[in-house]
Amino acid sequence: MTELVERVDEEDRVLGVVDRDEAIRQGWPHRVATTVCRDPRGRVLVHRRPEHVSRFPGHYDWLIGGGVAAGETYQEAAARELEEELGVRAPVRFLFKFLCRGAISPYWLGVHRAVLTEAVTPDPSEVAWHGWLTERELREALRRWLFVPDGVEALRRRPDLGAPPAAIPSPAPPRS
Template sequence: MEEFVVLVNAEDEVLGLMEKQQAHINGLLHRAFSVFLFNSKGEMLLQKRAPGKYHSPKQWTNAVCSHPRENETYLEAAKRRLKEELGIETELSEKFNFIYKADVGGGLWEHELDHVFVGNYEADFNLNQEEVEEVRFISMEDLDKEMKEAPENFTEWFKIILEEYKYHF
C-alpha cells in the first residue's frame, strides 16, 4: 500500500499530499510525530528499526516516530502507530512541536513539523517485526554516553528530537 504524508507550511496549514518516499527525496516539510515512553525508573524506551526499513535500518530511535494520515490528528496517529509497531496502548500527552530537517542518507531527508508526545509504559510488547527489531529501556545518562560513543547507532532525527526534548524539560 502506497503511503502519503501531509505537506504543510510552517504554520501547519495543509498544502497537499505526497507519496512518503518522494517527500523524503524532495525534503519537503510534512507532518510528523514522535513518542517518548518512560518506565517507572525514568528510563526511556528505545526501538531498533527493522533491517528491512528503507532508510535508517537497524538504528536505535525513540519509541515511535511516524506521520499522520490525511484527516487524522497527531494524537490519533501516535496511538495508531504505538499499536501497529509495538502492539501497545497507553495514554499520551503532547508536550511541544518544532520543525527540523535531517539528512538520513541515501539522498533522503526528514523535514518535519514534529509533534512530540510523552507517555509511560511498563508491560509486555507485541513487536511488529517488519517495523521493529527489538526494544529496550535505558537511563538518560547511559543514553547520552552511548550516543557520544557510537552516534552511528542512532537515527539522525532522534539525535535532534532528543536535544529538543531536553531543552523543553
C-alpha cells in the same frame, strides 16, 4: 503501499494531500509524530531498527513514531504508531513540535510522551531489538551507538526529554 500525508508549509499549514514517498523525494514538508516511551520506573525505551528498512537501517532510536496520515492529528498518529510498532495502547501527551530539516527530508516533528504499563510486543518489521535504559544509560548510548539523527536533534532542542515525565513541562496540544 501508498501512505497519504498532508503536505504542509513552513508554518505547518496544510497545502494538500500527497504520497509520503513523493513528499520525501520532492523535499516537501509533511508531518511526523513520535513518542518518548517510559516504563513506570522511569526508564526510556530504546530500539534498533531492522537492517532491511529503507530509512535508517540498523540505527538506534529512542522515539517511536511515523508519518501523520491525512486527516489525523499528531496525537492520534502517535497513539496509532505505539499500537502498530509496539503492540500497546497508551495515552500519549503532546510535548512540542518543530520543523525538523531531517536527514531524509523536511517535516514537522510532533514529540509526545507515554508511560507504558503493559509489556511491549514489537513488530519485528519495525523493531529488531528493544530495551529499557535509565537516563544515564541513554546518555551513554547516545555517545556510543549510531542513533537516528532526527531523534538526536529532538533531544538537542529539548534536553529535558531524557528526564522523568514529572520533570517535563506539558504545553497545550498543537492545532492541526
